[in-house]
Amino acid sequence: MNTSELNSFIVILIYGSLVLLSLLKLANPLKVNRKANFWFGIFLFLWSTFWLDEVLFLITGEAVEFHSLFLVRCIQFFTPIVFYFSVLFFTNPSFTFKIRDFRFLLLPAAFLLCLILVKLGYESPFEYLSVILILIQALFYTGLSYVTIRKHQRKIQQFSSNTEEINLNWLEYIILVLLIVNIIYVIYNLFYDPKSLNFFINTVFLFVIYWVGYYSLKQREIYPVEEKQREELIAINEDSDSEEIKRKLISDEELIKIKNSLERLMEADKPYLDSELNLIRLAEMLSVSTHHLSYVINTGFGKNFFQYVNEFRVEYAQKLLKESNSKLSILGIAYESGFNSKTSFNTTFKKVTGQTPSEFKK
Structure with a gap:
């Protein structure tokens, strides 16, 4: 031919x-x-x-x-x-x-x-x-x-x-x-x-x-199919890029209350180990609205949801990497810590710690 x-x-x-x-x-x-x-x-x-x-x-x-x-x-x-x-x-x-x-x-x-x-x-x-x-x-x-x-x-x-x-x-x-x-x-x-x-x-x-x-x-659904949840997330996205985020959605007292409840939940229940965790699920656990939770994370911690959750995952992965008797591979530790791929684990871990998981383990 x-x-x-x-x-x-x-x-x-x-x-x-x-x-x-x-x-x-x-x-x-x-x-x-x-x-x-x-x-x-x-x-x-x-x-x-x-x-x-x-x-x-x-x-x-x-x-x-x-x-x-x-x-x-x-x-x-x-x-x-x-x-x-x-x-x-x-x-x-x-x-x-x-x-x-x-x-x-x-x-x-x-x-x-x-x-x-x-x-x-x-x-x-x-x-x-x-x-x-x-x-x-x-x-x-x-x-x-x-x-x-x-x-x-x-x-x-x-x-x-x-x-x-x-x-x-x-x-x-x-x-x-x-x-x-x-x-x-x-x-x-x-x-x-x-x-x-x-x-x-x-x-x-x-x-x-x-x-x-x-x-x-293979592209999966990006937003929830349920209309009310989808509208809430899209509204949060729009707020995050506008001047509205600088306005108080809740009082300082309410912000501190939700912030403390969130910290206790993350320490006790470790919801971040669920790779499918999103803002809606976390808000339901705390019995607060997604808008308010997003505001608390952005304002109270100075981070977005992705950064906030993944820092907990990296910290948990560090503990597993330090265990000398651990039989888990790097990929196993990634999944155990709530990440859904080795690529995202390596990228996020290095961004938070300045090292790759392999370098940290050595």
Whole structure:
């Protein structure tokens, strides 16, 4: 099999994999992150259309400029926006579109106008302007998605003690790929004949798509399914980034009372040994609201929930590491201390103590 045949095979795999993955995300058999997976499935389908020219050529044997069609170009232009919508719903499943969100249509409207003018015969400079708009759209929405994910990674530390499976790190890599895809697309349109991407780039895309498929299908529910609990956590997240956190939610006396109760609970019952411990469970143990508990941890201890709980876990792990007769491995100690992976254990342990668990044990 020569390079051309191998490239054709890879193109079919890319297109087929994206369409199949799109259908899986839309069907969402696990019923998790429903709105986010719906938009992510649409994004994957739109992404697949960028290879449809090559697929049609393999089927018909004739060059088919599918992506140059007026309607197709309009639809493909929405790819970065749809990706951003999926990020919005991953990070806030209660998000709803409002009238002000019509601003999302400004760039598509400008792009549509350029295409109409090109169609009317004004190819220069509007053809080049449409390509520039594609680049602006891609850079803007991928950048906005990246910032949104970064904020999410800070916010989930307000209510989760193990963030590894809900931090959406895998979406950051998609953002990087999207940027590369759009830059390549623009370069090919401006300087080369954009009939197909080369064998090496397609090979990279294939591996990236399978990587995306693996992580997107194993992504667990980020927020509680129960609406009331979800709304409480989202509200706490919003408060933590605003001036409201500086206002007193409870009196100093009540703060000290809850703080003392929390300290006694952590020492006596060791709830931090539960790897699934979150703000809701801890608040239920203390019979206080999640808002008040979050305020006490932030104000009374100067930490977020993630930091507060994991410092107890590290302290407990240190005791186990010091025991000379302990038969537990490093991984065993991680699980015994409430961590759910060796990676999160090593990262958190070093951040708190300045040493890795292995260095501390020696």
